[in-house]
Amino acid sequence: MSDLIKFDGLKDMAALLELLPERKKRMKQASAEPQTGDAMAALARALHPELQRLVIADVRQEAAGARVFRLVPDKESGTAAPAVFRAGQYLSLKIDISGVRVARPYSISSSPADAVDSGFYEITIRKKDGGFLSEHAWKEWRVGTKIEASGPAGFFCVEPLRDARHIVGLAGGSGITPFRSMLKDIVETGADVKFTLLYGVNRPDEIMFKSDLESFVAQAPDRISVHFVCCEPDAAWCGPTGFLTADSIRKLAGDPAGKSFFICGPQAMYSFLETELKQFDLPNKRIRREVFGETADVAAHPDYPADAAGKSFSMTVHCGSETTVIPAKSDESALVALERAGIAPPSECRSGECGFCASILLNGKVFVIPETDRRRLAAKKFGVFHPCSSYPVSDIEVKVPLDKS
Amino acid sequence: MADGKKAKIGGACDVVVIGAGNGGLAAALALAVRGAKPLVLEQHNAPGGFATSFVRGRFEFEAALHELSSIGPENNKGGVRRFLEDEGGVEIDWVPIPEAYRVILTDSGMDARLPFGEAPFIDAIEEKVPGSREPLTRYFALCREVSGALGLLAKTAANPSPKRIIKDLKKFVSESADPFEDARRNASNVVTFLRTLPKTVDEVTLKMGIPPKAVDLLYPYWCYLGIPMSRMNFTIWAAMLVDYIDYGAWIPRLRSQEMSYAIEARVRELGGRVEYNTRVDRVLVERGRVKGVVTASGETIKTSAVIANTSPTQLYGSLVSPASEAPAAALRNVNSRKLGGAGFVVYLGLDASPVELGVNDYGYFISKTMDTDAVYGSMEKLDLVDMQATICLNNAIPDCSPPGTTIISMTTLYKPGVWDAVKPKEYAALKNRLADAMITQFDDALGTDIRSRVEEIEVATPATFARYARSFNGGIYGYELDPWDSIIPRILSEKDESYIKGLEVAGGFATMGHGFSSSLISGRSAALKTLAGLGG
Numbered sequence: 001m002s003d004l005i006k007f008d009g010l011k012d013m014a015a016l017l018e019l020l021p022e023r024k025k026r027m028k029q030a031s032a033e034p035q036t037g038d039a040m041a042a043l044a045r046a047l048h049p050e051l052q053r054l055v056i057a058d059v060r061q062e063a064a065g066a067r068v069f070r071l072v073p074d075k076e077s078g079t080a081a082p083a084v085f086r087a088g089q090y091l092s093l094k095i096d097i098s099g100v101r102v103a104r105p106y107s108i109s110s111s112p113a114d115a116v117d118s119g120f121y122e123i124t125i126r127k128k129d130g131g132f133l134s135e136h137a138w139k140e141w142r143v144g145t146k147i148e149a150s151g152p153a154g155f156f157c158v159e160p161l162r163d164a165r166h167i168v169g170l171a172g173g174s175g176i177t178p179f180r181s182m183l184k185d186i187v188e189t190g191a192d193v194k195f196t197l198l199y200g201v202n203r204p205d206e207i208m209f210k211s212d213l214e215s216f217v218a219q220a221p222d223r224i225s226v227h228f229v230c231c232e233p234d235a236a237w238c239g240p241t242g243f244l245t246a247d248s249i250r251k252l253a254g255d256p257a258g259k260s261f262f263i264c265g266p267q268a269m270y271s272f273l274e275t276e277l278k279q280f281d282l283p284n285k286r287i288r289r290e291v292f293g294e295t296a297d298v299a300a301h302p303d304y305p306a307d308a309a310g311k312s313f314s315m316t317v318h319c320g321s322e323t324t325v326i327p328a329k330s331d332e333s334a335l336v337a338l339e340r341a342g343i344a345p346p347s348e349c350r351s352g353e354c355g356f357c358a359s360i361l362l363n364g365k366v367f368v369i370p371e372t373d374r375r376r377l378a379a380k381k382f383g384v385f386h387p388c389s390s391y392p393v394s395d396i397e398v399k400v401p402l403d404k405s
Numbered sequence: 406m407a408d409g410k411k412a413k414i415g416g417a418c419d420v421v422v423i424g425a426g427n428g429g430l431a432a433a434l435a436l437a438v439r440g441a442k443p444l445v446l447e448q449h450n451a452p453g454g455f456a457t458s459f460v461r462g463r464f465e466f467e468a469a470l471h472e473l474s475s476i477g478p479e480n481n482k483g484g485v486r487r488f489l490e491d492e493g494g495v496e497i498d499w500v501p502i503p504e505a506y507r508v509i510l511t512d513s514g515m516d517a518r519l520p521f522g523e524a525p526f527i528d529a530i531e532e533k534v535p536g537s538r539e540p541l542t543r544y545f546a547l548c549r550e551v552s553g554a555l556g557l558l559a560k561t562a563a564n565p566s567p568k569r570i571i572k573d574l575k576k577f578v579s580e581s582a583d584p585f586e587d588a589r590r591n592a593s594n595v596v597t598f599l600r601t602l603p604k605t606v607d608e609v610t611l612k613m614g615i616p617p618k619a620v621d622l623l624y625p626y627w628c629y630l631g632i633p634m635s636r637m638n639f640t641i642w643a644a645m646l647v648d649y650i651d652y653g654a655w656i657p658r659l660r661s662q663e664m665s666y667a668i669e670a671r672v673r674e675l676g677g678r679v680e681y682n683t684r685v686d687r688v689l690v691e692r693g694r695v696k697g698v699v700t701a702s703g704e705t706i707k708t709s710a711v712i713a714n715t716s717p718t719q720l721y722g723s724l725v726s727p728a729s730e731a732p733a734a735a736l737r738n739v740n741s742r743k744l745g746g747a748g749f750v751v752y753l754g755l756d757a758s759p760v761e762l763g764v765n766d767y768g769y770f771i772s773k774t775m776d777t778d779a780v781y782g783s784m785e786k787l788d789l790v791d792m793q794a795t796i797c798l799n800n801a802i803p804d805c806s807p808p809g810t811t812i813i814s815m816t817t818l819y820k821p822g823v824w825d826a827v828k829p830k831e832y833a834a835l836k837n838r839l840a841d842a843m844i845t846q847f848d849d850a851l852g853t854d855i856r857s858r859v860e861e862i863e864v865a866t867p868a869t870f871a872r873y874a875r876s877f878n879g880g881i882y883g884y885e886l887d888p889w890d891s892i893i894p895r896i897l898s899e900k901d902e903s904y905i906k907g908l909e910v911a912g913g914f915a916t917m918g919h920g921f922s923s924s925l926i927s928g929r930s931a932a933l934k935t936l937a938g939l940g941g
């Protein structure tokens with residue numbers, strides 16, 4: 001076709017030029033009002049606020065060693081309503097203790113409807129000896145205390161497009177908190193699922209939410225059932241005893257085939273249940289685990305380099321335009337070392353999952369627990385590590401992100 | 406650093422790049438290799454913007470990239486690969502995409518698998534629709550002429566004007582090694598280029614005598630540009646089609662996140678700085694000149710040059726400070742342009758292999774019809790859209806997920822505004838309903854059962870993109886490429902439409918239009934313009 005076309009500069013240039021007046025005309029006719037925001041940014045902010053300013057409206061004791069804090073928006077500080085969440089999610093609570101800002105994750109134990117219709121969250125804090133936030137909360141938090149929290153986070157939620165219609169919840173200790181939210185949600189929304197909750201405790205007086213859980217069963221007896229399983233029963237105990245094992249699970253929840261298992265509890269329970277659930281030969285997708293926070297005894301991990309145990313290293317930290325050298329113990333996460341030194345990079349899950357604390361390892365070595373290593377492939381290739389789930393095993397040099405707030 | 410949380414970015418710097426998306430990273434790279442020390446400020450905690458990935462359970466999902474154009478093999482590198490590797494010194498493990506696409510049109514029952522390479526591509530269409538070969542061969546020749554002339558244009562001087570373009574094109578013709586043959590070819594390139602410049606794709610394509618069913622097989626890439634063929638500028642389309650079919654398409658082995666981390670690491674190696682969790686809230690302007698930026702934590706960084714990896718809509722609407730420094734002409738400019746589509750993606754980790762599932766291709770375009778106006782119309786409702794562009798990553802990178810598993814991501818578009826009325830409390834259920842419908846759409850089209858094999862699922866909506874990439878209204882594309890707002894008119898208007906000294910835009914909203922390759926290239930041009938400005 002090329003041969004058929006003769007070059008006619010003027011005419012062809014006219015074609016080119018025709019577009020420019022059209023463009024000018026359209027721009028001239030357009031409004032000069034600035035678009036200062038957009039609806040999707042607003043929706044994203046409503047769903048995932050960077051910070052929620054809350055205030056404690058109520059505190060109540062829930063069994064031995066656990067307190068429920070009801071948090072409502074601190075309207076004076078600009079938070080109008082609690083962000084919507086999905087049952088099973090957590091909040092990262094942020095506190096300043098003697099000038100150090102740290103954050104700790106706590107599952108929301110109230111239901112989504114409580115947040116949407118009644119404007120509150122409840123979180124339930126188990127007292128932990130030597131715990132940084134938990135001890136502080138027990139000592140200092142009362143009605144009127146202001147609390148800062150992240151938006152709702154986490155993935156420990158029932159997903160109809162993925163999970164079975166019959167769910168078995170395996171809760172241990174304070175791991176009951178997300179399940180309370182899930183069960184209350186099932187009652188309130190009438191969701192078309194069956195939920196069997198097996199709740200393991202050491203002693204009968206540790207059972208949290210006993211009457212709540214029983215009332216959920218009473219309200220939806222065809223969908224919800226709850227079994228308390230006690231390790232160290234007293235004379236009055238008449239329910240099942242011992243650990244949650246393959247046998248007890250099968251006995252209480254029936255044939256495991258075709259069911260989804262949700263696990264939340266202390267770290268030791270995960271490793272124990274791992275072995276137990278193997279006997280059921282379930283597909284991977286049928287077992288969901290909540291992250292459990294920082295690993296308690298990292299040196300016990302079989303892959304941990306033995307010669308690093310019990311040592312203290314130096315950590316050169318670049319943050320913004322500043323550089324500091326701080327001590328870092330080999331058995332504490334790099335994040336705790338940073339926080340102890342008063343450097344608080346952002347954190348949310350403290351379990352290696354969310355990437356909020358992502359930093360760059362410029363020199364040296366850290367041990368990352370393979371089971372909680374949720375870094376992206378490229379992150380690993382380019383020296384990115386998550387301080388919350390990494391342990392120094394040599395002197396290290398790192399670049400950590402600035403805190404947003 | 407006694408009080409670590411007050412750590413600052415500190416000081417002043419020559420160039421601030423706002424955002425570490427494709428455009429921002431490319432700009433930082435182009436600056437850094439030329440000895441400038443850019444400071445990149447990114448609100449998120451990782452580089453990449455859309456060029457990212459995320460982990461759920463045993464799977465690492467690609468967030469956005471389907472295929473990159475202009476990469477090409479080692480021995481025939483495309484422009485983007487030359488920029489990243491040869492100029493930038495960035496090493497990326499590129500993996501070729503096995504075939505162009507599989508297109509399934511559910512209304513007509515058309516189902517075809519199209520390979521890369523002009524000849525095999527045309528052969529495959531001829532086999533499905535006899536009689537297509539001759540018009541398609543002419544069509545490709547035409548597209549090639551247009552694309553060639555566009556390539557020449559890219560090499561023209563920095564001060565484009567219609568006269569200048571014609572002069573440069575003529576000059577190119579007269580300087581050719583084989584004057585007679587090249588002159589004929591290039592003269593015709595120029596003519597074809599100029600004649601088709603104001604035309605839409607339909608206006609050119611539908612006159613070529615290509616059987617309608619073959620047009621259906623030719624058009625699926627339209628959804629990467631996102632406006633119907635009755636409006637999309639032909640020039641851009643021709644260049645894109647030729648690029649994909651000639652060079653093939655490529656992806657980084659470790660997801661697009663590999664590319665963003667690789668560029669970021671190289672920028673740091675060259676002395677640039679990248680700070681995360683650092684949102685820029687204001688670009689300070691005084692009497693039409695950039696003076697600095699202010700971060701969300703209130704820190705001011707002095708600079709005379711800013712490259713913004715954002716939309717000009719956000720830049721002039723809310724970033725430029727004081728607001729009185731945003732010229733009315735700039736506001737009219739951004740308001741006159743149409744925002745491209747907002748993204749909706751369903752990411753699936755499946756617990757069966759691609760073979761077990763019967764999902765044997767990499768890229769699927771599944772659509773009710775190839776009537777692009779009708780499909781575009783379906784993006785106006787908060788309901789299942791008529792088309793999905795779906796990727797099965799394992800069919801390019803078999804070991805991208807554990808043995809016996811598969812990663813699939815299904816993408817569609819909504820017009821800006823469609824999601825505006827969504828309330829937070831309806832959000833989760835809405836996501837679920839739409840994802841459910843898209844899974845059915847896929848299973849019905851392929852006769853598969855991926856639904857029962859879902860091990861992980863994540864759904865990204867316009868709000869997700871607004872959250873992670875701060876994209877305006879959740880858009881994943883830049884301004885729509887109508888003929889009056891396609892690349893040539895943008896190039897020709899650049900001078901007139903430059904409103905603030907020291908301020909350049911990089912990314913999908915810049916001159917070159919959206920898409921990974923264009924955004925990378927736009928970052929490079931923004932860097933060059935910035936350097937020219939700093940020098941002068």
Ligand SMILES: Cc1cc2nc3c(=O)[nH]c(=O)nc-3n(C[C@H](O)[C@H](O)[C@H](O)COP(=O)(O)OP(=O)(O)OC[C@H]3O[C@@H](n4cnc5c(N)ncnc54)[C@H](O)[C@@H]3O)c2cc1C
Nearest residue numbers: 104105106107125126131132133134174177292293339340
């Ligand atoms: C997703 C998720 C949901 C959870 N939900 C719940 C729940 O609903 N209820 C519940 O009770 N628990 C819950 N947990 C567990 C809870 O987050 C932990 O128990 C909690 O983080 C413990 O925090 P702590 O501050 O009390 O103890 P930690 O401080 O974590 O204890 C570790 C040790 O490090 C030291 N340390 C840490 N930081 C510093 C610092 N900055 N300076 C000096 N020393 C420091 C402490 O002194 C202590 O010895 C959840 C965990 C996760 C991951």
Ligand code: FES
Nearest residue numbers: 348350354355388
């Ligand atoms: S805090 Fe979530 S990965 Fe470290």
